[in-house]
Amino acid sequence: MRVKPVLAILLLSLTGCVAPQQQLTSVGFVPPGGNPRIIVMRPDIAVDLLTAGGLLERREDWTNTARDNVLASLQSLQARRGGATRVAITRASAGGEDATVIELNKLHAVVGQSVLMHKFSAQASLPTKDGVFDWTLGELAVQYGEQSGYDYALFLYARDSFSSRGRVALQAVGYLGCMVGVCAVAPGGMQTAFASLVDLKTGELVWFNYLQSPEGDIRTQDGADVLVWTLLDSMSAKT
Amino acid sequence: MRSSRRHFMLGAGGCAACMSGLASARVLPTDLDPLIDVGYEPVDADERGMWQSMEQIEETIQASPQLLNSPQLQGYTAGIIERLLGRETPDLRLYLIRSALFNASMFPTGMMIVNTGLMARVRNEAQLAAVLGHEAGHYYRKHSIERYRSLRNKTAAMAWVGAAANVGAGAYAGGANGSNWIYAASAINTAVTMSVFQMSRAQEEEADAYGISLMSHSGYSPDAASQIWKQLIEERKASAEERDKRYSDRSRSVLSTHPPTEDRMRDLADTAAFLAKRGDQRVTDGRAEWLAAVAPHRAMLLDEQIKLNDPGASLYLVESLAQDGWTGLLRYNEGEIYRLRAEAGDHEKAAAAYAAATTLPDAPSEAWRAHGYAQLKAGKVEDGRHALNHYLAMNPEAKDAGVVRYTLAQ
Numbered sequence: 001m002r003v004k005p006v007l008a009i010l011l012l013s014l015t016g017c018v019a020p021q022q023q024l025t026s027v028g029f030v031p032p033g034g035n036p037r038i039i040v041m042r043p044d045i046a047v048d049l050l051t052a053g054g055l056l057e058r059r060e061d062w063t064n065t066a067r068d069n070v071l072a073s074l075q076s077l078q079a080r081r082g083g084a085t086r087v088a089i090t091r092a093s094a095g096g097e098d099a100t101v102i103e104l105n106k107l108h109a110v111v112g113q114s115v116l117m118h119k120f121s122a123q124a125s126l127p128t129k130d131g132v133f134d135w136t137l138g139e140l141a142v143q144y145g146e147q148s149g150y151d152y153a154l155f156l157y158a159r160d161s162f163s164s165r166g167r168v169a170l171q172a173v174g175y176l177g178c179m180v181g182v183c184a185v186a187p188g189g190m191q192t193a194f195a196s197l198v199d200l201k202t203g204e205l206v207w208f209n210y211l212q213s214p215e216g217d218i219r220t221q222d223g224a225d226v227l228v229w230t231l232l233d234s235m236s237a238k239t
Numbered sequence: 240m241r242s243s244r245r246h247f248m249l250g251a252g253g254c255a256a257c258m259s260g261l262a263s264a265r266v267l268p269t270d271l272d273p274l275i276d277v278g279y280e281p282v283d284a285d286e287r288g289m290w291q292s293m294e295q296i297e298e299t300i301q302a303s304p305q306l307l308n309s310p311q312l313q314g315y316t317a318g319i320i321e322r323l324l325g326r327e328t329p330d331l332r333l334y335l336i337r338s339a340l341f342n343a344s345m346f347p348t349g350m351m352i353v354n355t356g357l358m359a360r361v362r363n364e365a366q367l368a369a370v371l372g373h374e375a376g377h378y379y380r381k382h383s384i385e386r387y388r389s390l391r392n393k394t395a396a397m398a399w400v401g402a403a404a405n406v407g408a409g410a411y412a413g414g415a416n417g418s419n420w421i422y423a424a425s426a427i428n429t430a431v432t433m434s435v436f437q438m439s440r441a442q443e444e445e446a447d448a449y450g451i452s453l454m455s456h457s458g459y460s461p462d463a464a465s466q467i468w469k470q471l472i473e474e475r476k477a478s479a480e481e482r483d484k485r486y487s488d489r490s491r492s493v494l495s496t497h498p499p500t501e502d503r504m505r506d507l508a509d510t511a512a513f514l515a516k517r518g519d520q521r522v523t524d525g526r527a528e529w530l531a532a533v534a535p536h537r538a539m540l541l542d543e544q545i546k547l548n549d550p551g552a553s554l555y556l557v558e559s560l561a562q563d564g565w566t567g568l569l570r571y572n573e574g575e576i577y578r579l580r581a582e583a584g585d586h587e588k589a590a591a592a593y594a595a596a597t598t599l600p601d602a603p604s605e606a607w608r609a610h611g612y613a614q615l616k617a618g619k620v621e622d623g624r625h626a627l628n629h630y631l632a633m634n635p636e637a638k639d640a641g642v643v644r645y646t647l648a649q
Contacts, residue, residue, distance in 0.1 A: 046292075049284075053394020058288030099302035106299055166395055173402040180409030186398060 036151040038085040038197075040078065041094055041101075043070045043156040044109055047219060050189050052166030062219050066160065069224030074156070077228060095148030104144050107137050108155040112194045115208055135205045137198055145200025153200055158193035158227060160218050191216045195231045271449050273379035277330045285391075286347075286384050293348045300334055300350070307335040307355055307536075315532040316353065319368050323375065323453040331375065339543040341471065345374040347383035358533060359540035359556065360470065364525025365463035368454055369507075373464075376449025382442045389438055397428040439496040447503060451510050460522040461511035468504035474555045481551025538603060541572045550580040567602030570595045574609055590617065597626065604633035608643065615646070 047062035074087050088094035094101050115135055118126045141153070163171070167186065174185035194210035209231050217223035281287050300306070307313075313335055320328050330349045338354040345351050351374050361367045377383070404424030411420065451461045472488075479486040491499040498506075533540070545553050553576045561569050574592030577585040590613035596606035611626030627643050637643070 048288075051391050051395060053391060053396075053398045055391055055394055057285055057391070058292045059284060060287040060291040061284070063288075063291065102298055102302040170395075170398055170402055173399075173406060177402065177405035177409050180406060182405040182409035184401075184405055186402070 035084050037149065038083070038152045038154060039094060039148065039150040040074050040085060040087040040154045041105060041108075041156070042088045042091050043067060043074070043158065044105055045070055045158050045218070046160075048159070048161040050161045050163045050167050052164060052170050054167075054186065056161055062160075062162075066158070066218040066224065069218055069221050070156065070158065070228060072221065073224045073228035076225075077232060095150065096144045097147055100140065100144050100147060104137060104140055104153075105155070107140060108196060108198075109157050111135055111137060111205070112155070112157050112196060112208070112210075115196075115205070116192075116194060116210055120210065133205070133208070135208075136203045137205070138203045141198050141200055141203035148200075150200055152206075153198045154195065154232075155198065156193070156195045156228075156231065158191070158218060160191045160216070161189040162217075163188045188214060190214055191218070191227070193227055193231060271376070271380065271445065271452060274381045275330075275379060279330070281384075285388070289384060289387065290348050293346045293350065296346070297332070297348065297350045300336075300352070303336075305337050307337050309335065309536065312358070312532060312536060315528075316367065316371070319364060320351075320371050320375065322457050323368055323372050323459075325457060331378065337543070339547050343370050343374050345377040345382075347378070347381070349378060351375075351378070355536075355540055355543060358536065359544050360474075361467065361529070362470070362526070362559075363463065364529040364532075365454065365459040365523070366467050367529065368457070368459045368525075369450055369461075369464035369467060372450030372453040373446045374450075375453065376446035377442070380442075380445055380449060382446065386439060386442060390435055393431050393435055397431050400424045400427050400431075433493050436494055436496060440498045443497050443503070444506065447507055448510065451507060451514070455514045455522075458522050460524045461514050462508070463524055465504045465507035465511060468500050468507065470559070472500055472504065474552050477555035478549050478551035481549075481554075538568055541568070545572060545575050545579065548579065550576050565595070565599065567596045567599035567606055570599060571603055571606035571609065574606070578609070586613075586616075589613065597629075604630050604637070607633065608639075611643075612646075 045063060045067040047059055047066045048056040049059050049062075051057055071087065071089060078085050078087055086093075091101055091105075092098065117124045119129050119133070144153070145151070167188065170186050171188060174183075177183055178185065191211070191213045193212075194208065196205045197207040198204065199206050211227070211230055216226055218227050281290055313333065316335065317328070317333050320331055320333065331351055332349055333351050333353065335353050335355065335358075339356040339359070340354055341356045341360055343351070343353045343357055351371070353370070357367075357370060361370070401424055404420040408418065408420040447464065451464050454461045454464065472486075475488075476486040488500050489495065490497045497503075541557070544556060547553070554573070557569050557573050557576065561573075570592050574589040574596065577589035577592065589609075593606055593610035593613050596602045597610050607626050607630040611623045611630060614620075614623035614626060617623075624647060627647055630637070631640060631643055631647075634640070
């Protein structure tokens with residue numbers, strides 16, 4: 001279960017350690033003109049239980065529900081946008097060879113995490129990435145484009161987690177500590193997601209967006225809609 | 240939780256003195272039943288989640304370019320697993336992975352990974368069976384979920400100890416001993432952390448016992464299990480000596496997930512002796528079968544090992560294999576080790592090894608090339624040219640054929 005909003009505000013005022021939702025878009029992105037063939041890859045989703053001791057425990061039922069919800073959100077977004085965009089409900093429907101698609105999804109997850117770390121976090125920003133956005137999925141993406149016939153691929157990666165009852169109780173004791181002067185509240189569940197548009201002619205990430213939030217719940221359709229719209233709005237708004 | 244694990248001294252009862260050699264073998268190989276059957280599907284949410292994550296890993300492994308694509312070695316190894324279990328094994332899925340490190344691993348879903356670095360080191364079928372049986376032990380005793388649940392409980396306990404200590408320290412901060420709460424919490428949590436590693440080592444001991452029991456039931460010489468560790472210790476000593484370092488066993492640490500290597504070797508040897516006393520069947524080590532199965536891959540296995548740039552270990556391996564007689568392939572690889580090490584005198588040693596390789600009937604074409612260039616360097620132009628021509632005759636389509644022809648045209 002998620003920390004109640006009132007409690008979260010209290011927590012914010014007490015410790016100031018809860019990050020507000022952030023959103024950044026790569027600079028200079030011009031949405032593809034004409035009527036490009038875009039494939040929305042099957043999203044990479046996992047939903048975990050955050051145990052009292054801080055371990056992330058994968059929950060199969062939550063993950064499956066969340067993936068269905070995100071797929072439904074993507075489809076309704078696509079229906080609104082129109083154009084030659086297809087949503088890959090299954091991995092096989094992404095076209096291309098299965099091994100290529102598996103590797104590409106895995107590669108996107110790793111590259112996306114690097115972008116988050118080295119472009120959008122103050123602690124690990126790289127001087128070589130200052131003012132440039134030159135990440136790429138390389139030849140594998142080009143290979144996939146040739147196999148599948150698509151011009152662009154949109155990838156979406158999302159992780160969501162929810163505190164166990166034990167974790168919430170532990171946080172309550174943490175607040176108690178704050179009141180007597182030793183303040184160390186265990187962090188609660190967290191949502192991290194990012195999406196990339198990849199040019200399959202060059203392999204380059206031409207657009208990237210992410211969000212990190214202690215709010216939201218992609219196990220519900222509303223929560224999945226918020227995630228998908230928040231991530232993809234800045235791209236679709238300009239088309 | 241681990242009620243099936245008994246200390247051997249208890250099991251041996253009043254006869255402990257007469258079997259003193261067994262005092263250190265902690266898990267009896269006779270009282271470990273599999274906890275899951277073919278067709279097992281997890282029910283609990285934590286285990287189902289673990290399986291889902293593992294299945295995603297398996298998908299990536301299935302598509303991995305690191306897979307060793309050898310139906311022959313795959314079939315042979317799967318056959319050993321079936322012999323160990325005495326049945327067909329649809330519940331265990333085997334993947335041979337090209338990695339030169341000595342390792343194998345078992346996933347809770349039944350995915351078993353065996354590295355080529357292990358294939359490079361085992362000397363007979365029974366030694367391979369020992370590792371496969373050990374890994375099967377992790378699976379059938381459900382070690383992954385058991386360890387995860389224990390870790391979950393222990394990390395929760397540690398978090399509670401920490402949180403309680405903070406409150407205590409805060410409440411007592413007015414007094415002089417607020418920090419004592421933090422020190423006490425830290426001491427408790429250190430002990431809990433140690434117990435996490437201790438449990439991992441206990442599981443390894445259980446898997447060792449499980450594996451050796453399977454070996455004994457399926458007619459493999461149980462001695463093979465301890466032989467692997469003996470070889471590995473010898474190899475690591477050779478590697479350390481080569482680098483002017485003292486051999487030290489990294490698993491001899493409270494933070495090790497595996498028991499100390501020498502303890503494992505001794506436990507396994509003790510258990511094998513125990514089984515031999517009890518045993519009434521003939522055991523084999525399947526040496527000829529193993530040598531035939533691995534022969535087509537030997538060149539690749541040696542090549543992987545030598546590229547690790549660990550000359551002590553590589554020489555140990557090549558010289559151990561040469562105890563059955565030097566082959567052209569082994570001599571060529573011996574030369575390569577010296578060439579890559581490139582210390583004083585190594586050029587000569589490499590040249591001698593290449594020369595010896597070319598006198599043997601199975602010398603690979605690369606041995607002739609290496610011999611040719613070594614001879615040219617030594618000023619023996621005729622011999623060098625002869626060897627390089629031999630290389631081109633054996634391997635006219637070689638990638639470097641143009642370079643070699645250029646050398647010959649000089």
